[in-house]
Amino acid sequence: MNHPEFCERGLAVRVALFITCVNDTLFPGTGRAVVSLLRRLGCEVEFPAAQTCCGQMHVNTGYQAEGVKLARHFGEVFAGYDAVVAPSGSCASMVREQYPRLARAAGVTLTVPKVYDLSEFLVDVLEVTDVGAYFPHRVTYHPTCHSLRGLRVGDKPTKLLEQVRGLELVPLPAADECCGFGGTFAVKNPAISSAMCADKVRNVMDTGAEVLCAADNSCLMHIGGTLKRQRTGVRVMHLAEILARTEADK
Amino acid sequence: MSRTFVGMPAFPRNATRAVQNSQLRYNLRKATHTIRGKRAAVVGELPDWAELRAAGKAIKDHTLRNLDTYLLQLEEAVTRAGGHVHWAADAAEANRIVTDLVRATGETSVVKVKSMATQEIGLNEHLAARGITAYETDLAELIVQLGDDLPSHILVPAIHRNRAEIREIFLSKMAEWGRPAPERLTDEPRALAEAARLHLRERFLSTKVAISGANFMIAETGTLVVLESEGNGRMCLTLPETLISVVGIEKLLPTWRDLEVFLQLLPRSSTGERMNPYTSMWTGAVDGQEFHLVLLDNGRTRVLADEVGRQALRCIRCSACLNVCPVYERAGGHAYGSVYPGPIGAILTPQLRGLGSELDRSLPYASSLCGACFDACPVAIDIPEVLVHLRAKARHARAERAGMRAAGWVFDRPERLARAQRLGSRFRRLVPRRLPGPLAAWTDTRDLPDIPATSFRDWWDKTDGGRR
Numbered sequence: 001m002n003h004p005e006f007c008e009r010g011l012a013v014r015v016a017l018f019i020t021c022v023n024d025t026l027f028p029g030t031g032r033a034v035v036s037l038l039r040r041l042g043c044e045v046e047f048p049a050a051q052t053c054c055g056q057m058h059v060n061t062g063y064q065a066e067g068v069k070l071a072r073h074f075g076e077v078f079a080g081y082d083a084v085v086a087p088s089g090s091c092a093s094m095v096r097e098q099y100p101r102l103a104r105a106a107g108v109t110l111t112v113p114k115v116y117d118l119s120e121f122l123v124d125v126l127e128v129t130d131v132g133a134y135f136p137h138r139v140t141y142h143p144t145c146h147s148l149r150g151l152r153v154g155d156k157p158t159k160l161l162e163q164v165r166g167l168e169l170v171p172l173p174a175a176d177e178c179c180g181f182g183g184t185f186a187v188k189n190p191a192i193s194s195a196m197c198a199d200k201v202r203n204v205m206d207t208g209a210e211v212l213c214a215a216d217n218s219c220l221m222h223i224g225g226t227l228k229r230q231r232t233g234v235r236v237m238h239l240a241e242i243l244a245r246t247e248a249d250k
Numbered sequence: 251m252s253r254t255f256v257g258m259p260a261f262p263r264n265a266t267r268a269v270q271n272s273q274l275r276y277n278l279r280k281a282t283h284t285i286r287g288k289r290a291a292v293v294g295e296l297p298d299w300a301e302l303r304a305a306g307k308a309i310k311d312h313t314l315r316n317l318d319t320y321l322l323q324l325e326e327a328v329t330r331a332g333g334h335v336h337w338a339a340d341a342a343e344a345n346r347i348v349t350d351l352v353r354a355t356g357e358t359s360v361v362k363v364k365s366m367a368t369q370e371i372g373l374n375e376h377l378a379a380r381g382i383t384a385y386e387t388d389l390a391e392l393i394v395q396l397g398d399d400l401p402s403h404i405l406v407p408a409i410h411r412n413r414a415e416i417r418e419i420f421l422s423k424m425a426e427w428g429r430p431a432p433e434r435l436t437d438e439p440r441a442l443a444e445a446a447r448l449h450l451r452e453r454f455l456s457t458k459v460a461i462s463g464a465n466f467m468i469a470e471t472g473t474l475v476v477l478e479s480e481g482n483g484r485m486c487l488t489l490p491e492t493l494i495s496v497v498g499i500e501k502l503l504p505t506w507r508d509l510e511v512f513l514q515l516l517p518r519s520s521t522g523e524r525m526n527p528y529t530s531m532w533t534g535a536v537d538g539q540e541f542h543l544v545l546l547d548n549g550r551t552r553v554l555a556d557e558v559g560r561q562a563l564r565c566i567r568c569s570a571c572l573n574v575c576p577v578y579e580r581a582g583g584h585a586y587g588s589v590y591p592g593p594i595g596a597i598l599t600p601q602l603r604g605l606g607s608e609l610d611r612s613l614p615y616a617s618s619l620c621g622a623c624f625d626a627c628p629v630a631i632d633i634p635e636v637l638v639h640l641r642a643k644a645r646h647a648r649a650e651r652a653g654m655r656a657a658g659w660v661f662d663r664p665e666r667l668a669r670a671q672r673l674g675s676r677f678r679r680l681v682p683r684r685l686p687g688p689l690a691a692w693t694d695t696r697d698l699p700d701i702p703a704t705s706f707r708d709w710w711d712k713t714d715g716g717r718r
């Protein structure tokens with residue numbers, strides 16, 4: 001399934017937005033950015049209002065029964081869509097990579113809807129890297145573990161950023177190292193989590209960037225919370241929020 | 251070695267102390283990053299690493315599925331070649347067998363080749379309590395033994411020590427165990443190695459019993475294989491009159507052809523070398539030497555019965571997962587309270603020992619699930635998958651259970667989630683900068699994000715998805 005096929009059939013690309021509970025509750029601006037970006041690229045965006053949470057927090061903290069319940073609900077909500085787009089590599093990887101394992105471990109059958117991380121959907125399905133964005137700032141990119149080693153999105157996010165007009169992309173040293181968030185790991189092992197983030201923050205500072213970008217607000221909440229606590233002045237932005245910016249937003 | 255891991259507190263407490271130890275942090279960072287780089291280079295140069303890894307996984311899976319058959323084949327081959335095979339169901343039985351074998355020789359000292367299995371069962375301590383001294387001959391194990399310390403890494407057990415500390419240990423402790431260190435010992439690696447060499451040489455030449463483990467056992471011929479770097483293993487495996495090898499039952503490979511795959515996978519993954527300096531192989535007993543093989547279960551068959559957890563038995567103890575793990579790098583090996591630290595320890599220890607203690611229950615949580623370990627593992631053990639699997643088996647604290655249940659109840663219906671979000675938005679100005687109770691773990695080092703005035707779903711509702 002890709003964009004040209006849709007065009008041949010004379011249809012607009014119909015996308016279901018899986019906002020994720022974290023974005024829905026804490027970062028609605030990211031959701032609005034995804035909607036405006038996808039519409040600009042000719043997609044018809046739907047928001048299935050029955051969605052809640054993919055169950056990652058429960059499953060990864062050891063609450064399998066609750067996780068299975070949420071995974072079942074997720075399957076019901078998104079089963080009918082050709083493409084589901086999530087502005088979170090971690091939640092997309094939860095569905096695509098972990099639902100099959102969860103089903104095996106719990107001995108249940110689970111529907112695994114076709115969920116894409118935003119950068120995968122843009123680059124692989126819509127086949128665009130230049131989304132017409134404008135963002136005249138010095139930016140560094142943290143690839144996040146589940147995008148990198150779960151979904152294996154590779155350099156798709158940076159390919160998108162490289163095409164943003166005005167944007168100066170600075171490579172982040174030791175980019176592939178975890179920031180130490182890890183969901184409930186951040187509060188269950190706060191000393192190690194903070195020690196990991198200290199190194200991530202040092203690497204971010206070394207780039208001299210104004211903005212740290214990632215495709216996951218959970219990791220950004222962690223690194224951003226530390227950047228803010230340390231009064232570094234570096235701000236964090238989700239990939240969607242940068243890609244949604246155009247000259248008109250100045 | 252009188253210190254043990256028994257009775258250690260849970261991982262988060264151990265780790266909290268470890269992260270504040272600047273010397274430890276520096277030593278670990280330097281050592282893990284060095285090995286990490288070496289491994290990446292020698293793995294990266296092989297065009298067929300992915301195929302080798304897949305082959306290693308497939309061979310181990312096949313062997314584990316047919317372990318009963320291959321173990322009997324091995325026993326028969328070892329016996330045919332003049333060796334004696336003993337079966338040990340647990341640590342106590344293995345220790346008893348080894349002690350009896352040593353006593354039968356009339357000796358009161360043994361030399362040891364570095365072995366994880368004998369550390370797992372606490373053999374040195376068991377022997378010491380019965381008047382038998384076990385001398386470690388691997389350089390790093392010697393450092394740990396002289397320093398009355400505990401190992402903190404599978405491959406490099408003294409990784410937490412730097413050369414200045416090692417010099418101190420040699421100067422103050424070597425004399426108690428045998429030949430003293432030279433008076434004007436420097437902390438040059440060459441000088442330290444020379445001191446150890448002289449100290450150990452006398453031991454090799456005078457000791458009549460050796461105890462080893464094995465990296466691999468080949469079922470078709472009954473051959474045991476030890477890979478090492480220092481030559482101490484070769485000394486122990488050839489010089490003494492009696493050789494006793496304690497080996498976990500999962501160390502089996504069906505044929506020599508299978509070994510070929512692992513002789514590539516192991517050195518590149520562990521020391522970051524194309525080939526290790528010494529590979530010793532022996533089949534049964536040679537003339538004038540007695541050979542005993544103690545096959546150790548100690549929880550392994552129980553692990554084998556767990557469909558998800560059993561992949562941990564593919565482990566070849568290379569330590570690649572430790573060297574890439576951001577948690578291990580900052581917590582160090584002792585925090586894991588086991589001879590198996592790091593990511594593999596976090597899934598192996600709670601499976602071998604069970605989830606009974608607070609420490610063992612905390613180990614599956616000693617990971618951010620970043621997945622670096624899985625990528626580095628030469629036999630493709632999906633460590634994050636097993637961690638999550640074990641988390642589901644562990645008993646959870648009551649307060650956490652209540653919180654997770656409440657969250658599950660909210661997420662169960664979209665209207666409940668919407669109500670919770672509106673409640674949060676209404677009182678967003680009242681959220682303190684520092685949270686109370688266990689949530690303080692977040693706000694101790696990190697600011698909280700601002701709670702928005704409107705959730706995404708309410709925005710979508712009110713604006714018809716931004717169209718109004």
